[in-house]
Amino acid sequence: MSDPFLWRWKQERLCFLPERALWREEGSILMVADLHLGKAECFQAHGIPLPSDGDAGTLNRLLALCHRWRPNRLVILGDLIHSRLGMTNKLRDVLKVLPELIHAEVDWIGGNHDRRSWLEGLPQQAAQPMGGLWLSHEPETPPPDTDQPLLNICGHIHPMGRIHGGCDHLRLPCFAYEPDNERLIIPAFGELTGGHDCDHRYRQWLVADDTIVPWLSPTPPKRAKASA
Template sequence: MQPRHGEPRREGYGLCWSWQQERLEFLAEKALWRPEGHELLIADLHLGKAEVFQAHGIPLPSDGDRGTLNPLLDLCERLQPKTLIILGDLVHGPLGLTSSLRETLAALPELTGCPITLVGGNHDRHCRMLGLIQQPSYRLGQLWLSHEPEHAPASSCQHDRLLNICGHLHPVANLSSGSDRLRLPCFAYDSSEARLLIPAFGELTGGQECDQLDRKWLVAEGTIVPWQNPESRARKKRLVR
């Protein structure tokens, strides 16, 4: 039996981590891989965001979607997932749904080479996308998949607690050394809520600091780096004394 929250190790496609009987892999492409079912999980692509900004008079270039879609197609070609699971905010809003983007979305299952499950996000709510049906949060193995952070349905069995995997928050971590500052997307685990936040996959996305969570895995220079806040380590030392 695997440990409940196993220490991460490099194996397969990325950095492996276990939750009860689930084995997950953090990928440097800001995606999550579930080897057992060959599922690829991503969140927050925010396609069409540049066009939404343009509609409000902000002159962003229109090729932002290419920087998001091309890495996704490359990743699907490499991993050959049986299912691509998108945890919400596939698009940024109705104003960004150009005819070109609608055609791309309709062809997305064919382009990725696999069926797509879309958990509807707050930005998807008023968007009708041909061929992609938005569905509510659901259970997959010992995982509870949602867009926004949710409490998984309670179980009568203590050992059957579900891990909530979600997007929405675009987690990032702030690193500092002297006057140097670095802000990196990350996977972040909240043990008190049994929740794993995954980073935004989209190129034109910001981020929300999650420094209060002491288990993080940074996405940096094409690799995954386990990280713990220095403040958290100091706090643990004080508690031990």
């Protein structure tokens, strides 16, 4: 079994999982973001011949993760679906029984790709608080009328860290914390998802070989002074 990485923010105890998911100890909550199910079928509808096995890989990984951690609640932080064009009857049937398959409640916070998508028994929800957290799909600033500062947990960005070594470089999914805005961005869970590099504003934890690796990004290069 891969080892999680425990991270604390105020009173919150959060585990970064190498499966590209987040575990909240209090309440036994599992969080994932950006599954983008139906993406291959959406591309096929536009004439791009992608294979249709990405959904099976993503869903099987999700079921295995839930079986291992046995959450009381699964929170999907948006972009469960890539597009309505990819919503096959088979996919609808699987998602309809997802709570029964994982033996847990499922909350679906709607993302930008989820708009105008509908699933029986699984309504989309708005961004919401959970203890000391503010859960959203896109990065958000929590409402100012909360009793305490909240950590924004979100997806949407598909964060990646970059490792440089001479002429070589490697990009890996990562958990990215932005201290200036008290925000934690979790990596995309889906098989068919790209990513965006995180810059020096983010503290990063790379996902590599079923391990979470704390990573210190190099400081940004200094701008050269203009010659007189």
